[in-house]
Amino acid sequence: MACMQEQNWAAENLQVIRTLMERAALYRRALAPIMTYVGLIGLAAALAGIVLQIGSASAFIGYWLCVAAVALAVVLLLSRRQALKSHEPFWSPPARRVARAMLPSLTAGLLIGLWFLVLSMKKPVPTPAIGMADDRVELVALAALWATFYGCALHAAGFFASRGLRMFGWFFVAAGIGILFWLSLTHRADKLTVLWHHCHWLMGILFGLSQLAYGIYLFLTGEEPNES
Numbered sequence: 001m002a003c004m005q006e007q008n009w010a011a012e013n014l015q016v017i018r019t020l021m022e023r024a025a026l027y028r029r030a031l032a033p034i035m036t037y038v039g040l041i042g043l044a045a046a047l048a049g050i051v052l053q054i055g056s057a058s059a060f061i062g063y064w065l066c067v068a069a070v071a072l073a074v075v076l077l078l079s080r081r082q083a084l085k086s087h088e089p090f091w092s093p094p095a096r097r098v099a100r101a102m103l104p105s106l107t108a109g110l111l112i113g114l115w116f117l118v119l120s121m122k123k124p125v126p127t128p129a130i131g132m133a134d135d136r137v138e139l140v141a142l143a144a145l146w147a148t149f150y151g152c153a154l155h156a157a158g159f160f161a162s163r164g165l166r167m168f169g170w171f172f173v174a175a176g177i178g179i180l181f182w183l184s185l186t187h188r189a190d191k192l193t194v195l196w197h198h199c200h201w202l203m204g205i206l207f208g209l210s211q212l213a214y215g216i217y218l219f220l221t222g223e224e225p226n227e228s
Contacts, residue, residue, distance in 0.1 A: 039212025046204025
C-alpha cells in the first residue's frame with residue numbers, strides 16, 4: 001500500500017512538473033496583464049499617498065499593506081478570469097505549486113510589515129523637529145525589506161514560469177539589499193535627509209514603475225521558448 005501511494009505521489013508530481021514546463025509560455029503571457037495592472041496600482045497608490053499627505057509611520061505602513069491587499073485581489077481576479085478563459089480550474093495543481101512556492105516569502109513580508117506597524121503605534125507622536133527623520137529612515141528600510149521578500153517570492157515562482165521572472169526577482173532582491181547598504185552608510189554619516197513623500201516615491205518606483213515596465217516588456221516581446 002505504501003509503495004503504491006509513493007508511486008501515485010511520484011506520478012502526480014511528474015505530471016505537474018510536465019504541465020508547468022509545457023505551459024511556461026502561457027504563464028508568461030498571463031504575467032503581462034498581471035504585472036501591468038499591479039504596476040499601475042503601485043504608481044497610483046504612490047501618487048495618492050502623496051496627495052493625501054500620508055506622512056506618519058503607522059499610517060504609511062497601514063496604507064501600503066492595504067494597497068498590497070488590493071493588488072493581491074486584482075491578481076487573483078485576473079488569474080481566475082484567465083483560468084475560465086482557458087477552460088481550466090483556477091486552483092489547479094500547478095497553481096497550488098506556485099502559491100506554495102511564493103507563500104513563505106510573502107508571509108515574511110506581511111509579518112515584518114505588521115511588526116513595524118506595531119512598533120510605530122507604540123511610539124509617542126513625534127513633533128516635526130524630533131523623531132520624524134528616524135521614522136522615515138525606518139520606512140525606507142521597511143520598503144527595502146519588502147522588496148527583498150517580494151523578490152524572493154518572484155524568484156520562487158519563476159521556477160514554474162520562465163527565467164525572466166527569476167531575473168526580475170533578483171532585481172528586487174538586489175534593489176532591497178542595495179537600499180539597506182546605502183541607508184546604513186548615509187545614515188551613519190548623517191548625510192541622509194528623508195522627507196515623507198520620498199517614502200511613497202520609493203514604493204511607487206519599486207512596486208509600481210518596475211512592474212509596469214516589466215509588464216510592458218512582456219507584452220512587447222510576446223512568447224519565448226519554454227525553459228526549465
